[in-house]
Amino acid sequence: MAKPKLALYWAASCGGCEITILDIEEKILDVAEFFDIVFWPCAMDFKYSDIESMDDNSIDITLFNGAIRNDENEHIAKLLRRKSKLLIAFGSCASEGCIPGLANLFTKEDIFDFVYKESPSLEDESKGIFPVTSTQQAEGETTLPKFWNTVHTLDQIVDVDYYIPGCPPQSFQVAAVILAVIDVLKTGKELPPKGSVLGTDSKTCCDECPRIRKEKKIKEFFRPHEIIPKEDECLLDQGILCMGPATRSGCGALCVKANVPCRGCYGPPPNVKDQGAKMISALSSVIDATTPEEIRKILDKIADPIGTLYRFSLAASLLQRKQNDMIN
Amino acid sequence: MNTEHNTNGFEPKIVGFLCNWCAYSGADLAGVSRIQSSPNIRIIRTMCSGRVDPSFILEAFKRGADGVLVAGCHFGDCHYLEGNFKTIRRIEFLKMLLNQFGINEKRVRLEWISASEAEKYAKVSFEFTEEIKKLGPLKLFRNERG
Numbered sequence: 001m002a003k004p005k006l007a008l009y010w011a012a013s014c015g016g017c018e019i020t021i022l023d024i025e026e027k028i029l030d031v032a033e034f035f036d037i038v039f040w041p042c043a044m045d046f047k048y049s050d051i052e053s054m055d056d057n058s059i060d061i062t063l064f065n066g067a068i069r070n071d072e073n074e075h076i077a078k079l080l081r082r083k084s085k086l087l088i089a090f091g092s093c094a095s096e097g098c099i100p101g102l103a104n105l106f107t108k109e110d111i112f113d114f115v116y117k118e119s120p121s122l123e124d125e126s127k128g129i130f131p132v133t134s135t136q137q138a139e140g141e142t143t144l145p146k147f148w149n150t151v152h153t154l155d156q157i158v159d160v161d162y163y164i165p166g167c168p169p170q171s172f173q174v175a176a177v178i179l180a181v182i183d184v185l186k187t188g189k190e191l192p193p194k195g196s197v198l199g200t201d202s203k204t205c206c207d208e209c210p211r212i213r214k215e216k217k218i219k220e221f222f223r224p225h226e227i228i229p230k231e232d233e234c235l236l237d238q239g240i241l242c243m244g245p246a247t248r249s250g251c252g253a254l255c256v257k258a259n260v261p262c263r264g265c266y267g268p269p270p271n272v273k274d275q276g277a278k279m280i281s282a283l284s285s286v287i288d289a290t291t292p293e294e295i296r297k298i299l300d301k302i303a304d305p306i307g308t309l310y311r312f313s314l315a316a317s318l319l320q321r322k323q324n325d326m327i328n
Numbered sequence: 329m330n331t332e333h334n335t336n337g338f339e340p341k342i343v344g345f346l347c348n349w350c351a352y353s354g355a356d357l358a359g360v361s362r363i364q365s366s367p368n369i370r371i372i373r374t375m376c377s378g379r380v381d382p383s384f385i386l387e388a389f390k391r392g393a394d395g396v397l398v399a400g401c402h403f404g405d406c407h408y409l410e411g412n413f414k415t416i417r418r419i420e421f422l423k424m425l426l427n428q429f430g431i432n433e434k435r436v437r438l439e440w441i442s443a444s445e446a447e448k449y450a451k452v453s454f455e456f457t458e459e460i461k462k463l464g465p466l467k468l469f470r471n472e473r474g
Contacts, residue, residue, distance in 0.1 A: 074473070105428075150472055276425065277383035284417035290403070295420040305421075306428045318386040320470050323430040325463075 004060040007039035011066030011073035012100040016168040017091040018042040023171035063090040068152040072145035081158040092167040094154040097315020104321035108149040167265035173199035200250030208253040216286035221301040246279040276309035340394040340460040344369040349407040351399035353443035366453035378411025395460040402440040
């Protein structure tokens with residue numbers, strides 16, 4: 001029997017998801033032995049034409065990490081969708097947009113102006129030279145993919161079968177998913193329902209958190225550098241904005257065990273559409289104020305509310321990006 | 329009574345989340361008392377204004393609402409004792425985020441309307457409709473490629 005085919009791709013991402021795949025340690029040998037890796041640009045030399053020449057649906061599983069923010073990302077997403085039986089959004093970028101998605105707080109023009117004109121690290125002579133999608137040279141035309149105004153999640157572009165969230169997904173969870181997949185392929189067991197979130201639990205980060213919780217009443221928020229948190233008490237009780245209540249469990253409460261608040265990388269818990277809105281709900285229940293002035297005073301201590309509440313999920317949120325309503 | 333139409337013909341779509349015990353009864357009283365209220369408001373009855381999750385409001389905007397009215401009981405009157413205190417914090421917090429999202433916070437309005445305040449409901453409904461007419465339609469950018 002021919003080995004099942006596996007493809008891995010990175011779009012707009014940092015590369016951390018690729019590392020987490022290698023972090024499954026010796027189990028990577030099982031992967032290499034069981035699967036025929038047909039595409040993995042980060043680790044081996046493949047050409048896009050290799051994939052284009054394959055039959056449709058000939059790849060068994062594609063692990064796709066990274067958000068979609070330019071024409072090339074979109075092209076490969078559509079190509080891999082066509083060639084794959086199962087397309088899995090791997091990691092927070094592909095699932096929710098993650099850190100690249102925070103670019104949705106700016107326009108493409110804002111980003112280009114800063115990066116190619118205003119950035120202090122630019123040499124004077126290169127200031128104001130913007131990338132273009134096509135240039136003519138003596139040797140012929142060279143092209144670059146078009147940069148988009150809005151970062152998208154993978155499922156906003158193509159149909160996605162499963163999600164593995166996390167920034168990056170924890171390697172023990174990745175290993176568990178891969179071993180389960182191998183088991184399914186070997187024994188013909190039934191796959192989980194389409195759209196399932198794999199490699200996680202179905203509660204919130206608070207459920208895994210070992211800290212002691214009391215009745216919450218927040219009078220003041222502190223940023224992590226302003227306070228030394230007690231190690232056994234709930235961080236929210238201490239006024240540190242911890243995303244635990246609105247974050248899916250599955251990481252093993254890694255950050256809170258290191259005395260650092262949860263930042264929300266596992267995305268919203270089951271049945272929640274908008275992680276930031278849910279966090280507003282959770283925090284509003286515990287803020288200790290009843291007049292608009294008092295409430296604003298407490299909330300004003302939250303620096304960059306969108307960047308905090310939607311740090312990993314802005315591109316997948318209901319509003320998705322910064323809007324343009326104020327000029328009316 | 330306000331029946332005049334804006335010259336540009338823009339009739340805003342407004343979603344009104346009204347609590348069962350006070351604001352909804354107030355709007356109901358306006359109806360049975362034949363007090364005219366703004367037809368632009370599409371009322372959704374919730375058991376408490378505290379039931380209105382911020383994502384309901386964002387979802388309303390995403391699906392084409394130009395404004396959202398949330399109305400509940402006056403402080404001290406909440407059927408569930410303190411639901412409306414949670415509401416005021418949620419709405420303030422949400423407005424703060426809407427500002428950062430580039431959406432005018434005036435598109436969300438919070439009012440306390442008791443079951444006997446039919447006149448107040450009618451007044452608020454026209455005032456808010458006029459305000460949204462001035463702001464114009466909410467145009468959201470979503471899923472634009474390129």
